[in-house]
Amino acid sequence: MAHIKTLQELFRRYRRPGDIVFAFLFLVFSVFLLTQIPVETAWTKRTQWFAQPRLWPTIGIAGMVFFASLHFIGSLCSKRIPGRWKEVAFWLKSLEYIAYFLIYVVLVPLIGYLPATLAFTIFLTFRVGEATPLNLAAAAVFSVAVVLIFRAFLQVKIPAGHIYEALPDGIRAFALTYL
Amino acid sequence: MDLILSSLSMLAHWDVLAALLIGSIGGVIIGAIPGVGAPVAIAILLPATFAFEPIVGLTLLLGVYGSSMYGGAIPAVLINTPGTAVNALTTYDGYPMTKKGQGHRALSLAYSASFFGGLFSILCLIVLSPVLAMIAPHFGSREIFLAALMGIILVVVAHRGQVFAAGMLASFGIFISTIGLEPAKYTRRFTFDQSWLTSGVDLIVVVLGLFAISQALLLLVDKEHHPGSANVGGSLFTGLREVFAFKRIATVSSSFGVLMGMIPGVGEFTAQFLSYTYAQKSSKTPELFGKGSPEGLVASEAANNAVPAAAMIPLLALGIPGEALTAMMLSVFYVHNVVPGPQLFQGQLDFVVALYLALILLNLIVMVFLLSSTGLLLKIIQIPTRFLGVTILTLSFVGVFSLRNSVTDCALAAGFGIFGLVLKRLNLPIVPIILGMVLGGIMEVKLRSAMARVQTPLDFIDRPIAAILFALILMILALHVRAVVREQKARRKREREDTNSDLSTQQG
Numbered sequence: 001m002a003h004i005k006t007l008q009e010l011f012r013r014y015r016r017p018g019d020i021v022f023a024f025l026f027l028v029f030s031v032f033l034l035t036q037i038p039v040e041t042a043w044t045k046r047t048q049w050f051a052q053p054r055l056w057p058t059i060g061i062a063g064m065v066f067f068a069s070l071h072f073i074g075s076l077c078s079k080r081i082p083g084r085w086k087e088v089a090f091w092l093k094s095l096e097y098i099a100y101f102l103i104y105v106v107l108v109p110l111i112g113y114l115p116a117t118l119a120f121t122i123f124l125t126f127r128v129g130e131a132t133p134l135n136l137a138a139a140a141v142f143s144v145a146v147v148l149i150f151r152a153f154l155q156v157k158i159p160a161g162h163i164y165e166a167l168p169d170g171i172r173a174f175a176l177t178y179l
Numbered sequence: 180m181d182l183i184l185s186s187l188s189m190l191a192h193w194d195v196l197a198a199l200l201i202g203s204i205g206g207v208i209i210g211a212i213p214g215v216g217a218p219v220a221i222a223i224l225l226p227a228t229f230a231f232e233p234i235v236g237l238t239l240l241l242g243v244y245g246s247s248m249y250g251g252a253i254p255a256v257l258i259n260t261p262g263t264a265v266n267a268l269t270t271y272d273g274y275p276m277t278k279k280g281q282g283h284r285a286l287s288l289a290y291s292a293s294f295f296g297g298l299f300s301i302l303c304l305i306v307l308s309p310v311l312a313m314i315a316p317h318f319g320s321r322e323i324f325l326a327a328l329m330g331i332i333l334v335v336v337a338h339r340g341q342v343f344a345a346g347m348l349a350s351f352g353i354f355i356s357t358i359g360l361e362p363a364k365y366t367r368r369f370t371f372d373q374s375w376l377t378s379g380v381d382l383i384v385v386v387l388g389l390f391a392i393s394q395a396l397l398l399l400v401d402k403e404h405h406p407g408s409a410n411v412g413g414s415l416f417t418g419l420r421e422v423f424a425f426k427r428i429a430t431v432s433s434s435f436g437v438l439m440g441m442i443p444g445v446g447e448f449t450a451q452f453l454s455y456t457y458a459q460k461s462s463k464t465p466e467l468f469g470k471g472s473p474e475g476l477v478a479s480e481a482a483n484n485a486v487p488a489a490a491m492i493p494l495l496a497l498g499i500p501g502e503a504l505t506a507m508m509l510s511v512f513y514v515h516n517v518v519p520g521p522q523l524f525q526g527q528l529d530f531v532v533a534l535y536l537a538l539i540l541l542n543l544i545v546m547v548f549l550l551s552s553t554g555l556l557l558k559i560i561q562i563p564t565r566f567l568g569v570t571i572l573t574l575s576f577v578g579v580f581s582l583r584n585s586v587t588d589c590a591l592a593a594g595f596g597i598f599g600l601v602l603k604r605l606n607l608p609i610v611p612i613i614l615g616m617v618l619g620g621i622m623e624v625k626l627r628s629a630m631a632r633v634q635t636p637l638d639f640i641d642r643p644i645a646a647i648l649f650a651l652i653l654m655i656l657a658l659h660v661r662a663v664v665r666e667q668k669a670r671r672k673r674e675r676e677d678t679n680s681d682l683s684t685q686q687g
Contacts, residue, residue, distance in 0.1 A: 013340055016605050026347065033354070033369070042366040050630040053366045056623045057357040060615075063350025071343040091601050094396040098593045101392075101572055105580060105589040121573055128399060128565040135566055142570055146577065154227050156581040 011070070015078040018087030023072040030064035037061060100124065112161025113151055114179040117143040152178040186532035189234055190540075198235045199537055202242015203544040209243065210250030211556045214398055214564055216263040217247035218390040219571060221507050223578045225383055233515040234530065237508060238537045244504050245297065245487045245538060246545045248447075252289040252480060253553065254560050257282055262560075265447040268455060268479040275471030285476060287418030290549050292429055292477040295422055296484035297542040299433035300440065304488050305535055311496045312528065315521035317644050318497055320629035323520070325640075325648035326499050327618040327625065330443030332652060334502075334614045336659040337449060345611045348602075352615020355380050356623070363627065375587045382510055382616055384579060384588050386503070388595025389602075389609050391575040396600045398568030416550065425477045428458045432478045436485025441492045443501035443614075447483045454482035488538050495519050495531055499621065503613045 041054040049055065100120070107116040121139040125131050150156040160176040167175055190196070209220045220243050228236030251262030256273030269289060276285035318326070331349055338345035358369045359379025370376040422429055432454035439450035458478035459468045468475045493499045498520035500506035512519050523531060549556075579592045602609055633639050640649045 018601075019605055022601055022605055022607075030347070036369070040367075040369045040371065042364070042368075044364050044366065047364065048630065051363060051627050053361040053364050053368060056619065057354060057368050060350050060352075060354030060357060060619065064347050064354060067343050067347035067350060071347055074343055087604065090400060090604065091597065093400045094597055094600050097396055097399050097572065098597065101576070101593055102586075102590060104576060105586055108576075108580065109584075117573060121569055124399075124569040124572070125566065128569065129403075130563050130566045130569075135563070138566070139569065143573070146573060150227065150577045150581070155230065156227055156577060157584060158577070158581055159584055 011074040011077040013074050013078050015075055015081065016087075017081050017083035018091070019078075020072075020075040020080075021084060021088055023068070023075040027065075027068040027072045030061065030068045033061045034065050097124075100127075108161070109159045110161060111163045112175065112179055113158050114143070114147045115161065115163070117147055147179060182529055182532055183536075185529040186536055189529060189533040190238075190536055192235075194231070194235050195238055195537075198231070198239040199242055199540055200544060202239040203246045203541045204548050206243035206246030207250035207545055207548060208556065208559055210247030210262045210266075211253045211560050212250075212562060212567065213254050213260045213262050213404075213560065214394065214567055215571065216251075216394075217244050218386075218503055218507075219394050220247070221504055222383070222386045222390045223571075223574045225386070225507055225510065226578050226581045228511055229514045233511060233517050234533060234537075236511045236515075237534065240504075240508055240511065241487070241491075241534065241537060242541050244508075245484075245541050248480075248483050248487075249290065249293050249545050249549060250556065252293065253286065253556055256285045256289055256476075257557070258560075265451065265483045266479075268451045268483075269476060271455075271469050271479070272472045272475035275469070276473070276476070279471055281471070284417065284421075284473075285471075286553065287416065288421055288473055288476050289418070289480045290546065291418035291422035292425075292432075292480035293484040294419075294542055294546050295429045296433040296436055296481035297488065298539065299430065299481075300437045300485035300488035301535055301538045301542070303437045304492065304538075305532075307492065308524075308528075308531065308535075311492065312524040314644075315496045315524045317642075318521050319642070320625045321633070321639055322642070322644045322648060323497060323499065324622055324625035324629050325645055325652065326443070326493070326497055327621045329648060329652050329655070330493075330499055330501065330614060330618050331622075332655055333443055334611050336655060338608050338611070339662075341608060342659075344607045348608060349611035349615035352612040352617075353619030353622075354615075355385065355612070356616045356619040375585075380591065381582060381588065382506070382613075383582060384592045385595050385616060386507055386613060387575055387578045388592035389599035389612060390503070391571055391578065392592055392596025393599025393603055393609075395568045395571035395575060396596055397603055398564045398571065400600075401564070404564045421473070422477060425474055428454075428461075428474050428477050429481045431457055432481040433485040436482040437489040439482075440486035440489025440501070443493050443499055447486045450482040450486055451479050454478040488535075491534065491538075495523060495534070496521070500614065500617055503610045506613050506617045509617060 037054065037058055041057050043052055043054050100123070104116055104120040107119070110116075111119075118140060121143045122136060125135050125139045151158055160179075164172060164175040164179070205220070206217065209215045210217065221240050224239065224243065228239055231239070247263055248265055251266035252269050252273065253262060255261040255266040255269040257277055259270050259274040261267045261270055273285045273289060276282065331353075335342055335345045335349055354369075358376060359367070360370075360377050361368050367377065432450075435454045435457070436447070436450040439447070439453070455468075455475060455478045458474045459465045462468065462472070462474050464472065464474075490501050490505050493501050494505045494509060498509070498512075498518065500509050509519065517523070517527070517530075575592070575596075576589070579589050582588055599609060629639070640646045
C-alpha cells in the first residue's frame with residue numbers, strides 16, 4: 001500500500017481542466033498507430049536492422065505509447081480541477097474558425113487573392129465583434145498590404161483567381177500578375 | 180582580414196541590408212505585441228524567404244529572432260504583460276519599477292541589458308569560431324547521431340514537471356518525420372494508401388499549424404483582452420550608463436545565456452532562471468527581487484538576449500537545431516542546398532562570419548529604433564487581441580498555401596492548429612514536436628551511415644568525441660533521476676511538516 005502511495009506521489013502533477021481527455025485520446029491514438037505498424041511499414045529482406053524502414057516509426061510510436069501511458073497515469077493520480085467539458089467545448093469552438101479558414105483557402109483560386117482576403121478579414125472582423133469603422137478600415141488596408149507585399153512584391157506562389165479572366169483586357173494582365 | 184572583407188561584401192547588398200532592417204524593426208514590433216511572438220512571425224515568413232538568397236532569408240529571420248525579445252520587454256515592464264513568453268521574468272521587477280514611477284528607468288535598463296547580452300553572445304560566438312572550425316570536422320555520422328540524441332533527451336528532461344508530456348510529444352515528432360515514402364528502400368510508411376501522404380508531412384505545415392494557426396485560434400476563441408495603456412517619460416539613454424553599474428550580473432547572466440543557448444533543447448528559460456537565482460543570491464538587497472530590483476531586471480534581459488546568437492552554434496557547426504526557431508531556420512539552409520555542419524566552417528567561413536556581423540548590426544539597429552520609437556510602439560500594442568487573431572490567420576494562409584498551392588496542406592496545418600491550441604490551453608510544450616521531427620530525421624539518416632562501419636556496440640563510441648557525447652548523455656540521465664528523487668524527498672518532507680503544523684495548530 002505504501003509503495004502504491006509512493007508511486008502515486010511520483011506521478012502527481014499540476015493538471016489543467018481537460019487534461020485527462022487529451023491524455024486519454026492521445027494514448028488511444030498511439031495504441032492505434034502501434035497496431036498499424038505491421039500493415040503500414042515494411043520489413044525488407046537482406047537489410048540490416050538499422051536500415052529497416054520499420055525501425056524509426058517503431059521507435060517513435062513506442063515512445064508515444066510509453067510516455068502517453070505515463071502521462072495518462074499522471075493525469076489519473078493528480079488533483080482534478082473542475083471544468084473538463086467546458087474546456088473541451090472551447091477546443092471545439094475553434095472548428096468554426098477552421099471552417100472559415102478552409103472556405104477562404106478554396107475561394108482564393110476562384111475569386112482571386114485580393115477579393116478573397118478582403119472578404120475574409122472583413123467578415124471575421126464582424127464575426128469577432130470588432131466591426132468598428134476603424135477596425136473595418138484597418139482590415140481592408142491590411143488585406144491590400146498583405147496582397148501587395150506577398151504577391152506583387154515578394155512574388156510568393158499564389159494562383160491568380162479564375163474570375164480575373166473575365167476582366168477587361170486593360171486590367172486583366174495586371175490583376176493576373178499582381179492581385 | 181580578407182575573411183572580414185569577404186563577409187562584409189556579402190552583407191553590402193541592398194537586399195541583405197533591407198532584410199536586416201525589416202527583420203530587426205519588424206521583430207521589435209512583433210515582440211512588443213502580446214500574443215504574437217517570434218515563432219509565429221518566423222513560421223509565417225519562412226516560405227517567403229525560400230525565394231531569396233540564403234544570406235537574405237537568414238538575415239531576415241535572424242532579425243526577427245534576435246530583436247523580438249527587446250520588444251517583448253516593453254509591455255512586460257509597462258503593463259505587466261510579457262510581449263513574448265521569455266519576457267515573463269522581466270515583469271517580476273520591471274512592472275514594480277513602473278508602479279514606483281520608474282518606468283523609463285526600467286525600460287532603459289531592459290534595453291541596455293538586452294544590448295549587452297546580445298553583443299556579449301556575438302563576441303563569444305566570434306571567439307569560439309576558430310575552436311568550432313577545429314572541432315566540427317571531427318564530427319562524423321555517429322557523433323552527429325549522438326549529438327541529436329542528446330538534443331532530444333535534453334528537450335525532454337528540460338521540461339521539469341512535464342517530462343512525460345515532452346517525451347510523448349518528442350516521440351510524436353519522430354513519428355511524423357517518418358510518414359511518407361522512405362528514401363532508402365522506397366517503401367511507404369503510414370500513408371494509409373493516401374497519395375497526399377506519400378510525400379510526407381512538411382515541417383513548415385506543422386510549424387505554421389502549431390505556432391501560427393493555433394495562436395490565431397486562441398486569440399479568436401478566447402475573450403477579448405484589452406492591453407492597458409501606458410506612457411513613458413524621461414530619457415531612455417540613462418540605462419546605457421547604469422547597466423555598467425551591474426556589469427558583474429550582466430556578464431554572468433549573458434554567460435548563462437550563451438551556455439544554455441549552445442546546449443540543444445535548453446534555451447532561454449533555464450538561462451533566465453539560473454541568472455535570476457544567481458543575481459538574487461549574490462545581491463546586497465535580495466529582498467528587493469520581485470518588488471522592483473534593477474539587478475533582477477538586468478539578469479532576466481541580459482540572459483534571454485544572449486541566447487539567439489548562441490543557439491546558432493549547434494545549428495551552424497553541427498547542423499543540429501537546439502530549439503524550434505533554429506529548427507525553422509534549418510529549412511532555409513536545406514532549401515538552398517547549403518548544408519550547415521562541419522563543411523560550412525571549412526568551405527564557407529565568410530558566410531558564417533557574415534551572419535555574425537549581421538547579428539551585431541541587428542543589435543545596433545534595434546537599439547537606435549527602441550531609443551527613438553518606444554512611444555510609437557506603445558500605440559501599436561493596443562491592437563485588440565481578436566483582431567490580431569484575424570491578421571495571424573490571414574497571414575498563416577500565405578505561409579502554408581505558397582508552399583505548393585495545396586488545399587490538403589492547409590487542411591493539415593489547420594488540424595495541427597487545433598492540436599496546438601489544445602496543447603497551449605493545457606500548458607503542454609510544443610517545441611518537443613518540432614525538435615522530434617527535425618532531430619528524428621537526422622538520427623535516422625546518421626544511424627544508417629554510422630552503423631556501416633560499426634562491428635560491435637563499443638565501436639560506436641571508440642572515437643573521443645563520440646565517447647564524450649555518450650558520457651554526457653549518461654550524465655544527463657543520471658542527473659535527471661537524481662533531481663527527481665531529491666524533489667520527491669523534498670515534497671514528502673514538506674507534506675510531513677505541513678501535516679505536523681496542522682496537528683499542532685489543532686492541538687493548540
